[in-house]
Amino acid sequence: xxxxxxxxxxxxxxxxxxxxxxxxxxxxxxxxxxxxxxxxxxxxxxxxxxxxxxxxxxxxxxxxxxxxxxxxxxxxxxxxxxxxxxxxxxxxxxxxxxxxxxxxxxxxxxxxxxxxxxxxxxxxxxxxxxxxxxxxxxxxxxxxxxxxxxxxxxxxxx
Numbered sequence: 835x836x837x838x839x840x841x842x843x844x845x846x847x848x849x850x851x852x853x854x855x856x857x858x859x860x861x862x863x864x865x866x867x868x869x870x871x872x873x874x875x876x877x878x879x880x881x882x883x884x885x886x887x888x889x890x891x892x893x894x895x896x897x898x899x900x901x902x903x904x905x906x907x908x909x910x911x912x913x914x915x916x917x918x919x920x921x922x923x924x925x926x927x928x929x930x931x932x933x934x935x936x937x938x939x940x941x942x943x944x945x946x947x948x949x950x951x952x953x954x955x956x957x958x959x960x961x962x963x964x965x966x967x968x969x970x971x972x973x974x975x976x977x978x979x980x981x982x983x984x985x986x987x988x989x990x991x992x
């Protein structure tokens with residue numbers, strides 16, 4: 835059970851740190867940006883990310899467990915997962931901390947590719963794990979569209 839909890843909690847660590855380090859930038863800067871009408875309320879983000887990080891963390895445990903731990907078979911599927919998780923954690927400091935819309939956009943576009951690659955590689959190992967990533971992929975699609983719109987509608991911030 836310790837591995838299950840550890841894998842499930844791991845994504846929350848970077849998510850929490852990203853929020854903690856950048857929390858003051860949200861009211862000070864983000865609220866002043868021009869955003870589309872379909873932009874989710876600030877209150878939705880912590881709930882959504884809690885559910886998404888929990889699902890992806892547990893899914894990573896399923897893949898790790900099915901591959902017998904850190905075996906040579908795990909390098910690609912868990913490497914893709916680790917790389918996309920690093921880009922996921924990098925987005926808030928780029929967007930909120932550095933206020934760098936260009937780098938945040940590049941980050942999330944790369945993140946999309948790696949997250950899709952992760953889901954595809956996991957499907958062959960554990961279809962439930964891959965399916966657990968679907969809400970995350972859906973949220974990333976929305977977040978990517980939102981990042982593009984904010985990037986496009988706030989040219990002075992680029």
